[in-house]
Amino acid sequence: MIEILGFFATSWLDPSLLFLTGLGTFAGIYIGAIPGLSVTMAASILISFTFKWDVNSALALIAGVYVGGVYGGARTAILLNIPGAPSAIATAIDGYPLAKKGLAGEAIGISTVMSVIGGLIGVAALAIAAPLIADFAIKFTSREYMLLAIIGILLVGTLSGESFAKGAFAGALGVMIGMIGLDPMTAETRFTYGSINLMGGVPFVVAMIGFFGVAEALAQLEQVDTVAIKQKVGRIVPAWSDVRRYLWLGLKSSGLGTLIGALPGTGGDIAALLAYDQAKRSTKNPDVPFGEGAKEGLIAPETANNAAVGGAFVPMLTLGIPGDAVTAIIIGALYIHGLKPGPLLLTDTPHLFWFIVGNLTLANIFLLVFGLTGIRIFTKVVECPRAILIPLIVILSAVGAYAIQNNPVHITWALAFGVMGYFLKRYGFQVGPIILGVILGPMIDANYRRAMIGAQENIGTFIYDLLSNPISFVLTCALLLMFVTQIPFIKNRKRDRLRS
Amino acid sequence: MKPNDTLRPGERLFALLLVIFAGYAFWESYGISGFRGLTTGGVMPMLASCVMLLTGLVFLSDSLRKPRAPDSGLAGVIAYLFPLRVVLFTLLVAIYVAAIPSVGFLSASGGLLFLTIWALWRKGPIPALLISLLSIGAIYVLFRVVFQVVLPIGSLWR
Known part of the structure; x- marks a missing residue:
């Protein structure tokens, strides 16, 4: 127990880690708040600079940015009616009307306190649930890992995009990109076309920078002239009576947020929308109607999206399957440092697990401090026009892509992925599944081949193994269910039932 | 995100291009090791490109069912895709x-x-x-x- 406490407190006691966590959280608030910058974009650029650092320092900075960024989006949603991040879309519905009534400070204050409560509950859930899940996941074989990775990619595609087909297409495209290079088992070349650069494969960070950074910059060129309306900010520290009054709602939304965050492929945005919907249904007589400045409509999504951060770490650390796009990047950081996220991570490197738990807790405390201070400077910074931000994103993307291996070719690749991502986005494709495909593709390939070799390359035995093992059976059923629910007849019936 | 009920400018052409790209990717994947075995280096790329081809066809058939957008001419496509x-x-x-x-x-x-x-x-x-x-x-x-x-x-x- 004392050993665990020691691991937990690593970043609290080491001045450099303390500083990096604080810096990350502070920067995250601004990154999440500035429309045009996103936490995913920042984390993917940061990873290319921090891979030379020791793992604790890199994680402290990225985790801080993650926690701060999820919260930061709410501030611009309240002040400017522009959600800085997708997870703050629901926050704007009631947050901005509150600001228009001159209650911007109060709205920011209560959302900060509730975000911290949500964040801490998410971290507590991570500390309790992850060891239990990891104990169970030790029983997993190659088959289960292959199935889990496929489910993870498809879930991201289904939940975040317009249609299952588009999500699956994007995921498969990512898997194809992940296959480029030498086959690690046979050294056969795959899609290299004689290029020495391609033989080493496509670093997933380059793909991330291209799809999240460059593509987003190109997509935002259309909104370059958008001008936001500013609001006045009064007292920020919320009244204790308000905190007490909305605590139960905050706890309920935290539970929901943690659960949604823990599902592979979901994240703060879905958690926030569901929590908002839940609050709207469960609050019978709000002081102000929802949509016109109901505090319940502000608190529920804000608590849920921060709770989802802890939840997203659960499948990432226990199964090696990212909970959302940012944890997909953190998985990459762990791989770069020679660590393999999965059930053995908790038994082989418990110090790392408890370090992450302690670090996320610390980041939430920093969030409370930074969230309730510095609002005047903040309002000035977030007014930075997109006309300046977009070119800067491109430059940061270029230097990020280059820095991974000091290879200028990677800048060209990032640009090419960016253009590809721009076209896909224009037609309703999400880039999240592509990135998951790039990261999980090699894992699916290796585990499929191991499982097939175990079945003596016999399809019948392979299918029998899938259906005879209880865990594989459940996962196969879940996978089949995902396909079955997408059959037009069933989908239409479900939609009709929901409408009625 | 809700599905878009109307066709975006150039959506059918884009869907067709994706299907062609997926077909080419399948052909290239087949070229890695053909159908020599179930654990060769080409199996996963073939499976992935097959998924791309099938879902690309679903995307194409969806786009054929949707009503045309009023600005779906060449000028509309250029304005939408290439501002x-x-x-x-x-x-x-x-x-x-x-x-x-x-x-x-x-x-x-x-x-x-x-x-x-x-x-x-x-x-x-x-x-x-x-x-x-x-x-x-x-x-x-x-x-x-x-x-x-x-x-x-x-x-x-x-």
């Missing part, structure tokens, strides 16, 4: 990437920042120049000094 601002910006970025090996990272980045900020912000060349110089200074300190990234100097200055 002048996006085309010019992408061209500038492509020139920037090509110029890095010869003029170096900092000079090329400075040039790109100045031109794009000047064009997009429309506050005149002086503010754009000041912001570009400030940004380049910050990038140099952050990446060269703090993160110790060896930025390309450029063959012209050697």
